[in-house]
Amino acid sequence: DSGVTQTPKHLITATGQRVTLRCSPRSGDLSVYWYQQSLDQGLQFLIQYYNGEERAKGNILERFSAQQFPDLHSELNLSSLELGDSALYFCASSWSSSSYNEQFFGPGTRLTVL
Amino acid sequence: GESVGLHLPTLSVQEGDNSIINCAYSNSASDYFIWYKQESGKGPQFIIDIRSNMDKRQGQRVTVLLNKTVKHLSLQIAATQPGDSAVYFCAERSGNNNDMRFGAGTRLTVKP
Numbered sequence: 001d002s003g004v005t006q007t008p009k010h011l012i013t014a015t016g017q018r019v020t021l022r023c024s025p026r027s028g029d030l031s032v033y034w035y036q037q038s039l040d041q042g043l044q045f046l047i048q049y050y051n052g053e054e055r056a057k058g059n060i061l062e063r064f065s066a067q068q069f070p071d072l073h074s075e076l077n078l079s080s081l082e083l084g085d086s087a088l089y090f091c092a093s094s095w096s097s098s099s100y101n102e103q104f105f106g107p108g109t110r111l112t113v114l
Numbered sequence: 115g116e117s118v119g120l121h122l123p124t125l126s127v128q129e130g131d132n133s134i135i136n137c138a139y140s141n142s143a144s145d146y147f148i149w150y151k152q153e154s155g156k157g158p159q160f161i162i163d164i165r166s167n168m169d170k171r172q173g174q175r176v177t178v179l180l181n182k183t184v185k186h187l188s189l190q191i192a193a194t195q196p197g198d199s200a201v202y203f204c205a206e207r208s209g210n211n212n213d214m215r216f217g218a219g220t221r222l223t224v225k226p
Contacts, residue, residue: 002157002159004157042203042217042218042219043203043205043216044216045213045216056213090158092158099146099207099213099214100146100165100207102160102163103160104160105157105158105159106157107156107157108156108157
């Protein structure tokens with residue numbers, strides 16, 4: 001158990017809908033990273049937040065957004081969902097703002113868009 | 115664009131043998147590399163990392179080798195055990211931001 005929690009574990013929704021994925025980092029970690037893992041693209045970095053502020057952006061679509069709250073939990077919002085958004089979404093946390101440190105991954109949320 | 119890739123998609127070894135998993139990268143500016151293990155139904159788990167100012171780093175039963183000349187990274191697992199069966203993938207950090215790029219992964223199967 002990495003100490004990072006993600007909810008829900010599974011999510012099934014329809015195209016055009018909007019969903020919110022939630023992540024609670026390990027105790028003491030200030031950084032949260034979001035990743036998408038799909039069969040054809042592998043693991044891709046989406047976005048990072050550090051202590052409530054956006055720190056780095058990767059291959060995140062404009063339809064997706066994230067935020068980190070004062071209690072350091074983070075939410076990833078996916079809107080206007082398409083079939084291709086079906087994937088595993090992981091969050092990871094680390095203590096520092098730099099990615100030169102070990103990241104601890106949560107168990108993931110499996111999103112299925114029908 | 116720049117990419118991280120793996121030479122072999124699958125690797126099957128006998129329990130007790132040593133395993134070597136390879137990774138090629140193309141961004142010469144990458145300065146930090148990580149190997150992850152991902153078991154079925156779980157998130158990636160950090161195994162070992164190495165910075166570009168090193169050629170070799172050892173952990174418990176694992177060694178990472180970095181050859182910057184040919185842009186190649188390898189993970190060696192000594193005395194492979196059934197619990198090592200998983201997908202292994204490498205990741206690189208390009209230096210200018212926190213964007214980590216991940217390889218596709220190699221599935222390691224350990225036969226008893």
